Amino acid sequence: MARTTWEYVTTPLLIHRETAILNTWGADGWELVHVANGPEGGMVAFLKRAVEPGAEA
DSSP states (O other): OOOOOEEEEEEEEOTTOHHHHHHHHHHTTOEEEEEEEOBTBSEEEEEEEEOOTTOOO
């Protein structure tokens, strides 16, 4: 059985734009994994998506 390989990204979540930002990433296949406070305030979203077989860097 093949195992799933993941790629990850982080992005800031701008206040009052969280839904639009997450919907944009979600439309590209990214899944929200976690939201945390950023080092300079604000929020940071951590997202993942499966890497297509043969597309690994």
